[in-house]
Amino acid sequence: MKKIWQKDQCKTDDLVNKFTVGKDLDFDDRLAKYDVIGSMAHCKMLAEVGLISHEESTAMLAVLESILDDIRAGNFEIDKSAEDIHSQVEAILIEELGDTGKKIHTARSRNDQVLLDIKLYLQQEIRNISALVDTLFQTLISLAEQHQKVLLPGYTHFQIAMPSSFGLWFGAYAESLLDDVELLLSVKNIINKNPLGSAAGYGSSFPIDRASTTSKLGFISMNHNSVYAQMTRGKSEKLLASALSVLAGTLSKFSYDVCLYLSQNFHFISFPKEFTTGSSIMPHKKNPDIFELVRARCNRIQSLPNELILLTNNLPSGYHRDMQLTKEVLFPAIDSLKECLEILNYTLPNIQVKDGILEDEKYKYLFSVEKINEEIKAGASFRDAYVSVGNAIENEEFDYDIKDLQHSHQGSIGNLCLDEVAHQFHKIATKLQA
Numbered sequence: 001m002k003k004i005w006q007k008d009q010c011k012t013d014d015l016v017n018k019f020t021v022g023k024d025l026d027f028d029d030r031l032a033k034y035d036v037i038g039s040m041a042h043c044k045m046l047a048e049v050g051l052i053s054h055e056e057s058t059a060m061l062a063v064l065e066s067i068l069d070d071i072r073a074g075n076f077e078i079d080k081s082a083e084d085i086h087s088q089v090e091a092i093l094i095e096e097l098g099d100t101g102k103k104i105h106t107a108r109s110r111n112d113q114v115l116l117d118i119k120l121y122l123q124q125e126i127r128n129i130s131a132l133v134d135t136l137f138q139t140l141i142s143l144a145e146q147h148q149k150v151l152l153p154g155y156t157h158f159q160i161a162m163p164s165s166f167g168l169w170f171g172a173y174a175e176s177l178l179d180d181v182e183l184l185l186s187v188k189n190i191i192n193k194n195p196l197g198s199a200a201g202y203g204s205s206f207p208i209d210r211a212s213t214t215s216k217l218g219f220i221s222m223n224h225n226s227v228y229a230q231m232t233r234g235k236s237e238k239l240l241a242s243a244l245s246v247l248a249g250t251l252s253k254f255s256y257d258v259c260l261y262l263s264q265n266f267h268f269i270s271f272p273k274e275f276t277t278g279s280s281i282m283p284h285k286k287n288p289d290i291f292e293l294v295r296a297r298c299n300r301i302q303s304l305p306n307e308l309i310l311l312t313n314n315l316p317s318g319y320h321r322d323m324q325l326t327k328e329v330l331f332p333a334i335d336s337l338k339e340c341l342e343i344l345n346y347t348l349p350n351i352q353v354k355d356g357i358l359e360d361e362k363y364k365y366l367f368s369v370e371k372i373n374e375e376i377k378a379g380a381s382f383r384d385a386y387v388s389v390g391n392a393i394e395n396e397e398f399d400y401d402i403k404d405l406q407h408s409h410q411g412s413i414g415n416l417c418l419d420e421v422a423h424q425f426h427k428i429a430t431k432l433q434a
Helices: 014-021 024-048 054-073 085-103 109-145 167-189 210-216 227-263 290-301 302-310 322-349 361-377 381-392 418-433
Strands: 149-154 159-165
Touching: 024 054, 024 085, 024 109, 024 210, 024 322, 024 418, 054 085, 109 167, 109 227, 109 361, 109 418, 149 361, 159 167, 159 361, 159 381, 167 227, 167 418, 227 290, 227 302, 227 322, 290 322, 302 322, 361 381
Parallel strands: none
Antiparallel strands: 149 159
16 A cells, blocks of 8 residues: 555665554554544544535545444454555545545644544543443442451561451552542543644644644643644653553552462462462462462553653654554553453452451450550550550560450541542542543
8 A cells, every 4th residue: 555655656665664664553453443533523624624625524524434334343454555544544535535535634644643543542441441440449349348347467567467357458459449540530631632733743834723623522622732742642651651550559469468368378368269270280279370460460561651761751852753662562551451450350259258367366466556555545655555565465465355446537447438438439430431
């Protein structure tokens, strides 16, 4: 297929062509729908400002609508001889409409075209990811409510520290997801600005109406400065990568906890055997491979912002071909994170928690602070009570009768504030789906 920038019959060297196209075609199928949607908005605007006739616009829109139908039906394939999706869509318009089809690129560059496609694609992926996070959040809140009174040892420095509960543990990760989606929303708001019309980064001498395409494409605003619009290429990817890395950090930490709590030395939780794997040599093994792989994948995702920074941080303003590589860095990471969320959503509702864990003798020192607090309530100062209980522990005289723990402050074992967290999450999740 002839390149849209090709002026004569001289072909680009095959090896040069292969190297410069790179893996673009492998990822452009994701952008196809958005490229057509962007072209439709651009086409309507060109007619509105008189750069093409309404008849020409109607003809092009009919072809674009047909392409979009094929994409949505799964019947559209990227032509391997095409340089990119933009070239293929334009080629189809020219094949169907002749000279009329050649007018679609008026007042537009592939630079603002691909930037638009990426922004629309990333916004949809943010919606997809937030929907999966919503499911995980609801599961964690439900588990926290269900097991809020089941006690669990808390650790600092991997040392037995103070009483916790499964409600507190599940609820902690639910609230972590609240912060994660709040960051995702901030990134979505930054990405949700129209770059179309910035052309190659320096605007156009045509009297185009960027407010029109902004409205038609559903953006909240536009990137007003045409140079800055192009500067958002790479920046948008870095911002989303940062948000995804924070979310991945939550999933990785949770998966680490699960692997730890599943081990025989802890044995706080279990899963049905169909969610674990075995050993080729040790018949007793039930390995938490799912959660180990979630941890590993999410740790890789946490390296993503640094990779994108290294790729883009030594570039001046204006477009550079280096930006092409951001797709092959970010897009697979998006897939991987969604797969991690999907497997957690599938397995986590089947988690089984162990009751009566703190009845084990080895956990009695968990209640040292409870004993101190009792002595304070009886009139002792904190420091004297601390010394008294500490000496009892050193002399192996410490004892404490487990009973209902009276923790009532907000965010404690007895007051998880789940309704408040869920309310805040719902407000953010609703905005993310807009």
